[in-house]
Amino acid sequence: MKIAVFVKHVPDVAEADLEVAADGRTVKGGELPFEMNEWDRFALEEAVLVKDSLGGELTSFLIGDEAAEESLRRCLAVGADRAVRVWDDGLAGANPFALTAAMRGAIGEDEYDLILCGAQSSDDGYGLGGPLLAEALGVPSVALVNKMKVEGGKVLVTRELEGGWGEEVEVDLPALVTIQTGINEPRYVSILGIKKARKKPIDLMDAVSVGITAERLATEKEKLSLVGIETPAVGEGAEILEGSPEEVAAKCLALLKEAGGVL
């Protein structure tokens, strides 16, 4: 079984107050910690579980600069046999179409039975990369999977739908599956484990070795371009109620009644 997993190194913004940089297009990122995209942690764990139960080889891929290697070390620490990092300055801030072209190029002529990706990333949240890559490879894909079992040349999955519904789908291998959070419990990775993984090699590829020309990159970038980012307008009249819980509740009640009463 040849398995591939794609991971992305993203800023951890859960606890951060974000500010837009002077260019109006990027986040002031100097202070932000970076980590593996949350969905990808589940995809990596699922890849390791499949490898552990069926045997085979797991290759981890990442499109990112040198600082992003930390996420690949994590892959190696939990059981990836190989790690490949693709980078080119032209990929900085690239849209999902350009990133997918790099992902496709990184796979090259190798044939994988199962490719896993996170269903989306916590930064842009497009959720485009996985299915786009599947189309580029000519294999079927299935998105938002929260249960899966590989058996007899197929993968039987449950997709998570809205309103408490799920959907069972059967997909023939080779296939690409995008993983929803909560599908498993990503294992704890010790600092020691990551340190040990530092000794393992990471293969580096650039735009030339993944076969993307500047022209191709420009075509892909043209499909979706960022105009700017901004802080959402603060809701009118946002007000923090202070006091003991009882006082806050009383003030809250008064305000709701005044506003037209849902009670």
Add this chain to the structure above:
Amino acid sequence: MSVWVVAEHRNGAMREVTYELLSHGAALGLGPVTALVFSGPGDGSALAASLDGKAPRTLIVEDSSLLGFNGTAQAAALATLISQSTEPPKVILGAHSAAGMDWAPTLAGKLACPAVTDVVALAAEGASLAATRVVYGGKLNSKVKLGEGPSVIATIRPGSLEEEPSLTPMTTTIETANADIPAELGKRFVAWVEELAGAVDISQADILVSVGRGIQDKENIDVAEALAEALGATLSCSRPVVDINWLPKER
């Protein structure tokens, strides 16, 4: 120019988001809206009937591979219909839903066309579209521009219409089309699974009381639940709360 809206339905029922999409589609001002209903054999007419009077044209595509939901089959059908049409749609609109996250990027790959997902506001701009999205976990808004196409794809976050969908009553022409879906797609719908009986659909609630990581303790959810009850609201939560099993996934 024209706009195609991919109707979303489940288990024989049209989903509310379809009406929102028709409303978004009409507001773009990029030509008449066609609603597309993809379904298993014999199921299309009943679904199309629920769209009667809400779009000038409804196109039904039935195929055994479209039974239930199959994003790969739906994307293949759309790609064929687009390549066959004398005037391809300028915009293909869908929902940013579990279904939309499956078929829309697949179609973008097949057509090698511009696409944007999880849009909260969409407008025609120049020869293409400008979209507003919510990024970094809702902390920032981004504005993006799509390339020109000929066709572009956009999926819209359910519930992002400012108002209730308002559609001028109109006469709907219902047509059927054959999309020559390949027999072997390598992906088969097996079954709907109702994971939680009597589950709520939070996307349809008027008021939500929502909890996130800040709730700190499972016991504290009772407080939010009591508030929701007092307000006649629905309790919801962010993903991390589900992942540690404090609230069910439907929330």
